[in-house]
Amino acid sequence: MATRPPAAEGKSWELAAHPRLPKGKTVAVVVLDGWGEAPPDPFNCIHIADTPTLDALNKAAPERWRLIKAHGTAVGLPTDDDMGNSEVGHNALGAGQIYAQGAKLVDLALDSGKIYEGEGFKYIQQSFLDGGTLHLIGLLSDGGVHSRFDQLQLLLKGASERGAKRIRVHVLTDGRDVLDGSSVRFVEMLEDDLARLREKGVDARIASGGGRMYVTMDRYENDWQVVKRGWDAHVLGEAPHKFKSALEAVKKLREDPKANDQYMPPFVIVDESGKPVGPVQDGDAVVTFNFRADRMVMLAKALEYEGFDKFDRVRFPRIRYAGLLQYDGELKLPSHYLVAPPEIERTSGEYLVRNGVRTYACSETVKFGHVTFFWNGNRSGYFNQDLEKYEEIPSDIGIPFNVQPKMKALEIAHKARDAILSRNFDQVRVNIANGDMVGHTGDIEATIVGCKAADEAVKIILDAVEQVGGIFVLTADHGNAEDMAKRDKSGKPLRDKDGKVQTLTSHTLNPVPIAIGGPGLSPGVRFRTDLANAGLANVAATVMNLHGFEAPDHYEPTLIEVVDK
Numbered sequence: 094m095a096t097r098p099p100a101a102e103g104k105s106w107e108l109a110a111h112p113r114l115p116k117g118k119t120v121a122v123v124v125l126d127g128w129g130e131a132p133p134d135p136f137n138c139i140h141i142a143d144t145p146t147l148d149a150l151n152k153a154a155p156e157r158w159r160l161i162k163a164h165g166t167a168v169g170l171p172t173d174d175d176m177g178n179s180e181v182g183h184n185a186l187g188a189g190q191i192y193a194q195g196a197k198l199v200d201l202a203l204d205s206g207k208i209y210e211g212e213g214f215k216y217i218q219q220s221f222l223d224g225g226t227l228h229l230i231g232l233l234s235d236g237g238v239h240s241r242f243d244q245l246q247l248l249l250k251g252a253s254e255r256g257a258k259r260i261r262v263h264v265l266t267d268g269r270d271v272l273d274g275s276s277v278r279f280v281e282m283l284e285d286d287l288a289r290l291r292e293k294g295v296d297a298r299i300a301s302g303g304g305r306m307y308v309t310m311d312r313y314e315n316d317w318q319v320v321k322r323g324w325d326a327h328v329l330g331e332a333p334h335k336f337k338s339a340l341e342a343v344k345k346l347r348e349d350p351k352a353n354d355q356y357m358p359p360f361v362i363v364d365e366s367g368k369p370v371g372p373v374q375d376g377d378a379v380v381t382f383n384f385r386a387d388r389m390v391m392l393a394k395a396l397e398y399e400g401f402d403k404f405d406r407v408r409f410p411r412i413r414y415a416g417l418l419q420y421d422g423e424l425k426l427p428s429h430y431l432v433a434p435p436e437i438e439r440t441s442g443e444y445l446v447r448n449g450v451r452t453y454a455c456s457e458t459v460k461f462g463h464v465t466f467f468w469n470g471n472r473s474g475y476f477n478q479d480l481e482k483y484e485e486i487p488s489d490i491g492i493p494f495n496v497q498p499k500m501k502a503l504e505i506a507h508k509a510r511d512a513i514l515s516r517n518f519d520q521v522r523v524n525i526a527n528g529d530m531v532g533h534t535g536d537i538e539a540t541i542v543g544c545k546a547a548d549e550a551v552k553i554i555l556d557a558v559e560q561v562g563g564i565f566v567l568t569a570d571h572g573n574a575e576d577m578a579k580r581d582k583s584g585k586p587l588r589d590k591d592g593k594v595q596t597l598t599s600h601t602l603n604p605v606p607i608a609i610g611g612p613g614l615s616p617g618v619r620f621r622t623d624l625a626n627a628g629l630a631n632v633a634a635t636v637m638n639l640h641g642f643e644a645p646d647h648y649e650p651t652l653i654e655v656v657d658k
């Protein structure tokens with residue numbers, strides 16, 4: 094995989110007309126989040142749920158339904174053992190090209206040692222060379238979605254070899270990209286590494302933590318209180334729970350039968366006298382070691398912005414802060430970073446708008462940036478506000494999604510329906526979140542309810558497409574709800590020591606379906622049969638064709654062909 098696809102520099106933005114497909118049809122692009130394809134079994138919620146609309150698509154037109162890859166190298170991840178995720182999935186869907194993603198870029202920078210030669214590392218290094226503490230804040234996980242444990246280990250080693258004498262790690266427990274309960278093992282492994290550093294004379298400790306969904310890692314400004322809890326624990330050294338060690342913290346906090354890693358309350362580690370061991374002080378260095386942006390950019394704002402007003406920070410230490418990556422290229426945030434993010438250019442969204450395609454995009458808050466920011470190559474805002482409208486439906490706040498598994502699926506569908514019927518838009522693009530967000534809770538019953546709601550939402554959108562003589566493209570960004578069991582190599586569900594099947598809260602390696610149809614689709618359109626390995630990046634060219642344009646030649650090939658009927 095190249096770190097960048099062939100550049101299209103200097104090329105015109107004008108798209109050639111498709112020789113056989115007309116312009117001017119309304120195209121609805123529906124992304125079902127976390128909706129993969131897997132054999133039917135009791136842990137496949139999509140199969141169990143009543144989903145008549147989606148079931149009918151394959152049956153009605155098998156030549157317009159297929160599977161595409163949504164994980165691993167097909168979406169720019171380091172290996173084919175990496176599950177898909179929303180960031181890389183929507184990047185590939187929107188960009189039509191495969192870019193080496195953050196995880197891969199960090200691996201390369203660590204392998205070559207270049208990470209330590211860049212401006213970002215030199216900037217933070219100055220703090221610890223001047224006696225400051227180095228703080229590392231991020232998700233403790235080997236899920237490879239937001240962060241990776243092996244990268245944290247290398248950073249600890251690399252920084253200590255380059256002068257960091259006092260290191261404090263602030264850990265966010267996962268249980269979403271990895272098994273619930275694995276926080277204990279990760280903390281044990283980290284403690285081993287820190288003990289080895291202490292033997293070498295580095296004062297290295299875990300200082301605070303909490304569960305990723307409750308502490309620090311909110312996204313799209315859904316709930317700033319989540320970030321405030323993190324600020325209080327990591328920066329101020331204040332939290333309702335105080336422990337002598339992080340291992341004791343995660344073990345004790347998990348004793349509550351309702352506790353889990355994702356929603357672990359915030360905690361700080363204190364010394365014998367009850368004093369926090371690692372609040373952030375003037376002169377310290379801070380690195381957020383997640384490579385993925387969406388759930389770090391809010392904390393980055395709090396760490397960097399002078400005039401921040403989303404919550405009372407109480408104390409705003411003078412620090413040197415760097416992200417593992419830059420999380421927002423438009424905002425240039427953080428202004429210092431260790432590895433440059435992928436530069437995703439010439440996305441289909443930008444091409445289509447520049448060719449006059451009027452675009453509407455909508456989702457609820459927790460997925461809003463997916464169909465806008467990620468879709469557009471990690472770019473915020475409109476390309477042309479006269480031609481685009483992005484609408485966000487507020488997500489429920491403060492309740493887990495298994496309590497409200499229908500989420501805002503119907504509200505999103507109603508907005509999409511209205512946008513389609515208005516005839517003000519040529520592309521109406523939505524993300525329906527249920528399969529993913531409810532799938533992450535591990536609650537099978539609720540996930541089934543969520544999948545049914547997603548199907549009902551799709552029906553509303555397809556009915557509107559029918560009314561205007563339009564076209565639909567229905568696909569997903571990666572798997573989740575189709576498999577809720579952790580399995581052995583042969584595919585058999587794994588059981589814990591009490592004989593209970595281990596719940597899989599994470600995404601999967603499964604392919605996702607794509608279906609096209611609608612009365613506006615020319616009769617001879619069908620999926621090509623020569624692209625067995627196609628993936629999400631092939632969708633952009635397909636959508637361009639359905640809008641009546643040829644795709645640029647540096648795009649991954651279209652999935653469709655037109656045959657005489």
Ligand SMILES: O=C(O)[C@@H](CO)OP(=O)(O)O
Pocket residue numbers: 126127177178179180238239269270388529
């Ligand atoms: O919730 C998230 O942050 C990730 C899982 O870590 O899910 P998605 O990629 O679907 O957004």
Ligand SMILES: [Mn+2]
Pocket residue numbers: 126127178179180182529570571
């Ligand atoms: Mn997703």
Ligand SMILES: [Mn+2]
Pocket residue numbers: 127179529530533573600
């Ligand atoms: Mn997800």
